[in-house]
Amino acid sequence: MDLATLETPVPVVDLAVVEANLERMQDYCDRHGLALRPHIKTHKIPALALRQVELGARGITCQKLGEAEVMAAAGLDDILxxxxxxxxNKAARLAPLAGRARMRVAVDNPLALRSAAEAAALSGAEIGVRVEFDSGARRTGVTSAEAALELARAARATPGLRFDGLMTYPxxxxxxxxxxxxxxxxxxxxLEPAILSGGGTPDAFRTHELAPVNELRVGTYIYNxxxxxxxGHAGWADCALHLHVTVISRPTADRGIVDAGTKSFAADLMPQGAALGHGYFPDYPEVRLERLSEEHGMLDLSACARKPELGERLRVVPNHVCPVSNLHDRIAFMRGGEFLGFQDVAARGRTL
Amino acid sequence: MDLATLETPVPVVDLAVVEANLERMQDYCDRHGLALRPHIKTHKIPALALRQVELGARGITCQKLGEAEVMAAAGLDDILxxxxxxxxNKAARLAPLAGRARMRVAVDNPLALRSAAEAAALSGAEIGVRVEFDSGARRTGVTSAEAALELARAARATPGLRFDGLMTYPxxxxxxxxxxxxxxxxxxxxLEPAILSGGGTPDAFRTHELAPVNELRVGTYIYNxxxxxxxGHAGWADCALHLHVTVISRPTADRGIVDAGTKSFAADLMPQGAALGHGYFPDYPEVRLERLSEEHGMLDLSACARKPELGERLRVVPNHVCPVSNLHDRIAFMRGGEFLGFQDVAARGRTL
Incomplete structure (x- = not known):
């Protein structure tokens, strides 16, 4: 099969770009004494997680138990x-995971610590506990040293748990x-923390300047x-995933419609806001993907000297690639323009 | 199993509310001589589509071939x-559908007409063609009477196709x-158009005042x-789907985090913008779901006299319910607070 005959919309991943992205990050971590623990939320594919470990990652990061279950079943054996x-419910699912992989969990409150303790008691396996603190993202994470201390003490005092260190994002x-x-x-x-873990792709290559952490959790770097x-983390040539779409309507001279909307791209906006639209077209940089409905992407072509035609296939770099993986049951792998096959996104949709 | 023990996040649909919503819309259409052709994009569940037809719908509307394939396999036999x-690729998939169901397709350009013609030739079955026109949404749809006429003439002149009428949204x-x-x-x-089809839930009950259409395509009305x-289409009591979530972190007095973000809600904003946040909490109307990341929902609790506690379960009415169906492999059905079972969202993720 030829890439140009794949039915659209279809996410296409260039494995040559993936490999370069993985090697660059592993090299950065090696040079700066950082353990790399990639976040699989971006790709959600066991084969890619195994490749990350093969290249030197110390283990992986998951956000949900359902993702960890898919990864553990594929042989990943050190999971945060x-x-x-x-x-x-969560403790009951964490327990069998702790029996088959080295499990670590983040906590920022006593109930999360209790879930880990219940899972450890159920499984008989030790579970590492990392205390999450807030670095200004105003998401999860304790906001005081005192709260961190209390959780670390409680982890040490709880049978089956091990105080594993501290964690923050970004x-x-x-x-x-x-x-x-x-x-x-x-x-x-x-309570010496063995691991001080930081995360986030945008500033990943500045981690050694930002804070004295010894572990890096990054996800997006694999695709960009x-x-x-x-x-400033990547260039267009470092973007490994393009959504291939088709122009299915050209109602006016300056408007085109492609066959992908929020069901294919997600609606994540650039930090600068809605004016930048929903994606970048490397072959038509002047195209603005100005609006999305679920299955339609509305192109403003008014700035284009050359305009995409009805029926033409276009490549799009999404604003945010992680939700794209989550929205597609499978993606296409290619290398150097040659279609290699489809890959199931095995851990997509794992909201639990 | 009890609703209160279901693992979160989980979408829960009240079938009593569904039934009332379906009956109200069917009754409106019956009173005004409108054929109801519900859009299944909101629920993506064959059993609910069959119930819509049982109550009087003339057929269903799908947005993608993959949705139509799921619905046809379940016995739906009149699909737009x-x-x-x-x-x-699309013609090759439309052909077998035309062999098993009465298929109708929207066109606004010659290439879409050609796909329908190819499918009709491949299948030997007649395919109805509706010419889509733009009513100001600036999405798909021809923008001139002349363009509509040309497509209607071409449909009549093409073997295997039948000019079925006109269509617009909203x-x-x-x-x-x-x-x-x-x-x-x-x-x-x-070229008398047998069907003049309009769509859209927000103004559905004003359709008879808005334009002389004889068919109504609506999706969201089933859940609201x-x-x-x-x-103004519905009240809170008419909202059939709630996402049940858990407060997994309470880092500060005024901030809570729930276990659902864009992977569970989608990021669709209210027309008024981001200030209204991402959902409504019927049991805590003052809670503002101010930000979402993929797996986190950030609650601003500053306006709450009574604040949700760590570990508490909350119900949320999403801004836009259709993407919620698409994001979940299964949903919970209940009636009057009693859990009935899980239902696969069989046509979710059908981007092709």
Missing amino acids: ISYPLVGQ VSAASAVFLEAVLPRLRAEG DRMMVAA | ISYPLVGQ VSAASAVFLEAVLPRLRAEG DRMMVAA
């Missing part, structure tokens, strides 16, 4: 769930400020996207 | 694909203006959502 697991100058405040207090109580180009 | 199908006062211009010209050529409440 960087997300507070709250409730008995790593920033604020991470260093928090660590400076909390580390002496932890050490004073004999328009946001990563805007952040 | 309200979307331009462009290319040989129905509005502009639809009436277009119809007034085009209908005399069509009739003058003997925050946008339909804002549009």
Whole structure:
């Protein structure tokens, strides 16, 4: 089969670009003494996670138990769930995972710690606990050194749990400020954190300048996207995934419609806002993907000297690539323009 | 199993509310002489489509071939694909559908007409062609009476095709203006359109005042959502789907985090913009779901006298319910608070 005959819309991943992206990040981590623990949320494909480990990653990061279950079944054996697991349902699912892989979980509150303790008791296996702190993202994570200390003490005191260290997202100058405040207090109580973990692709290559972490969790770097180009992390040639779409309507001279909307792209906007639209067209940089409905993408062609024609196939770099993986049951792999086959996105849709 | 023990995040649909919503719309259509052709994009579940037909719908509407394939396999036998199908891949998939169901397709350009013609030739079955026109949404649809006439003539002249009528979305006062211009010209050529089809839930109950259509395509009315409440189409009690979520973190007095983000809600904003947030909490109307990342929903609790606690389960009416169906492999059905079972969202993820 030829790439140009694949039915659209279809996400197409260039494995040569993937390989270069993986090697560049592994090399950066090796040079700066960082353990790389890639976040699989971007690709959700066991074969790619195994390749990350083969190249030197110390383990992987998942956000949900369902993702960890897919990855553990594929042989990944060191898994961090960087997300507070709250409730008995979660403990009941974490337990069998702890029996087959080295499991680590993030906590920022006593209920998440209790889930980990229940899972450890059910499985008989030790579970590592990382205390998540907030570096300014105002998401999960404790906001005081005192709260971090309390959770670290509780982890040490709980049978079946091991205090594994500290974790934050994204790593920033604020991470260093928090660590400076909390580390002496932890050490004073004999709670030396083995792992100080930071994350985030946009500033990944500055991690060593930002904060004294010894582990890096990054996801998007494997494919990159328009946001990563805007952040200066990558160039267009480093974007491994393109959505291939078809112009299915050209109602006016300046308007085109492609066969992909929020069901294929997700609606994530650039940080600069809606004016930048929903994707970048490397073969038509002047095209603006101005609006999306579920199955339609509306192109403003008014700035184009040469305009895409009805029936023409176009390549699009999405604003944010991670939701694209989640929206497609399978993607196409290619290398150097040659179609290699379809790959199931095995861990897509794992909301639980 | 009890609803309160279902693992979160989980979409829960109240079938009593569904039934009332379906009956209300069917009754409206019956009173005004409109054929109801519900759009299955909102629920993507064959059992609900069959119920819509049982209550009086004349057939269904799908946006993609993959949705139509799921519905035809379940026994739905009159299917409109309200979307331009462009290319040989699409014709090759439309053909077998035309062999098992009465198929109708929307066209707004010659390539979409050619796909229908190829499918009719391959299958030997007649395919109905509806010419889509633009009523101001600036999406697909011809923008001139002349273009509509040309496509209607071509449909009549093409073996295997039948000119089925005209179609627009959403129905509005502009639809009436277009119809007034085009209908005399069509009739003058003997091209009487059997069907004049309008769509859209927000103004559905005003269809008879807006334009002289004789068919209504609506999807969202089966579940309703925050946008339909804002549009005045529904009240909160008419919202059949709630996403049940859990507060997994309470980092500060005024911030809570729930276990659902864009992977569970989609990122669709209210027409008024981002300030209204991403959902409505019927049990905590003052909660503002201010930001979403993929797996996190950030709650601003500053306006709440009573604040949701860590570990508490909350119900959320999403801004836009259709993407919620697409994001979940299965949903929970309940009636009067009693859990009935899980239902596969069989036509989710059908981007092709």
